[in-house]
Amino acid sequence: MQRRTVLAALGASLATGMGRAFAQSYPGAPVKMIVPYAAGGGIDAVARLMAQGLGEALRQSFVVDNRAGAGGMLGAEAASKAAPDGYTVLFAGNPELTIAPSLHGKAPYAPLSDFIPIMLVSQSPNLLVANASLGAKTLRAALEAARKAPGGITIGTPGNGTPQHIAVELLRSQLGMDIVHVPYKGAAPATVAALGGEVSFALVGAPPLLSHLQSGKLVALAVTQPKRSPLVPDVPTLGEALGLMRDDDFVAWYGLLVPARTPAEVVQQLEKSAAAVLQRPETRAKLVALGTDLVAMPGRQFAERMRLETKQYGDIIKRFAIKAT
Template identity: 70%
Template sequence: MHRRTFMGALGASLLATLEPAWAQGYPNAPVRMIVPYAAGGGADAIARLLGQGMGNELRQSFVVDNRPGAGGMMGAEAAAKASPDGYTVLVAGNPELTITPWLQAKRSYAPITNFTPVVLISQSPNVFVANASIGAKTLHAAFDAAKRSPGGITVGTPGNGSPQHIALELLRARTGLDIVHVPYKGAGPATVAALGGEVTFALVGAPPLLPHIASGKLVPLATTQPRRSPLLPNVPTLGEAMGVMREDDFVTWYGLLVPSRAPADVVAQLEKAAFTVLKRPDTRARFLALGTDLVSMPGAQFAERMRSESTRYRDIIRRFGIKGA
């Protein structure tokens, strides 16, 4: 072989080995799906359901990597710092993407600039519930009953700085009610507190509440969103129940994202695979069983929602001087 031809072939060979994996046919290796919460929770279940379906579509395994800690920020930070090659994706919620960073003096990542949204998967309504012993069927009547009790209106939430805490502060400001916020370390403990009468009310996401609502131990009184949830179609919104916060949307949502600067064709493949899974006839029923409403919002709209919601939460946090856990 002529020396120049040999050197050209050698250079092309070396170049091929240095090309990003996506250029050689994405995906040709397992995809790591970071979930910033422990295994067994709602976000984990959603990620595994979606990951299994996307793996079948793309003929490559999606391996869930649970990275809990710091209210979801540890996992989100790990994803933000990962190589933007499409082999690390993130399934995360609005706490770590639009809320918690505003509660920190120093932020280790910037969600709006460090991630490219792929699809907004689903959302879970936040629900005001009371122990059935309160004997009231509407939120207005339940608040009136609680005001006459020794403990007053005590509301348990998953913690300081949570979407539920922020919604509660806004409700207190708009109604003038003397509401006592009682933060817990998660939705589960807040639910248990309402069941045991430790607090009069709980305001948490739907998944841990649904079994107790079905059993009649907890009474659902209102959801914190503009329209009724398909999960609880007979439960009014706060606008319907109290005449306030009609357009406010305080839900917990879950989305699929990749580190920014990921190749556009890789993002497009991930989005197509995700939508194929989410549009299957049985998918909605499987998500409803997890206590979450299917949304299936495209990446561009998801990005706009992140930006507007981040600004709204920032303003509320600053207005009320809300502190994180």
């Protein structure tokens, strides 16, 4: 019995020593950062900013690998099946991490158990905007003007099953108004539709809207989150704009994760390095320029947010029978 105890203690000591040695030498080779969307989008821009920062902090290349497809699930699945050694990380958003499992019935991965959250980096406010030609400066006035116009109240979003689509369904229920959801294939086409008058409103993330808000072609009427966004502090929340009792949190967020069973020492090193990158003033300034608000939420709180949001979206998807297509 004593011999077994000694051997067990020796084994634990060796494992701890090897773990520390591995962490000290990590990363000893380039790290692949999987982004489950095509290059050039909002999440890709934030991912590349973080890849550059982490590469500088850890003195090793972080190479972005865009794996677009299946609404973000293709890349997330690839990351979930990667070796848990710290040399594959995932930079993903809430569509594939908190919405997909409920929306598709069963995703090819389990976000809450197949990944270890490292850092929730930033979030982009979703803005409800209208074409300036509608002649309304407040949401209530815009809704009334659209209701009387040919075509009625139509809201374009980046697609079925997106956070914006879910927000539209909840808004229709809260207001009891005849609102038609018009799905597009991305935020850019939905923005163009609002500019061209195809829809009376668009509900999309901030990045493709900012230049049109500055030019005055589009008017921002509300953000779909509990507090105003520092990015557009003059834009009220839906609750403020409509006098609702509560504001639900429908934002697009971006975070860094690793496959489950990645060594704790590597997880800690990545979290520490990501926090250092986000503390840099130049990183914060670049995030603002990209149309996203700094969050810098550590792994433990990030995991809890994923858990709570998964339930929130799951309940709404079931309640309104929302489908992906």
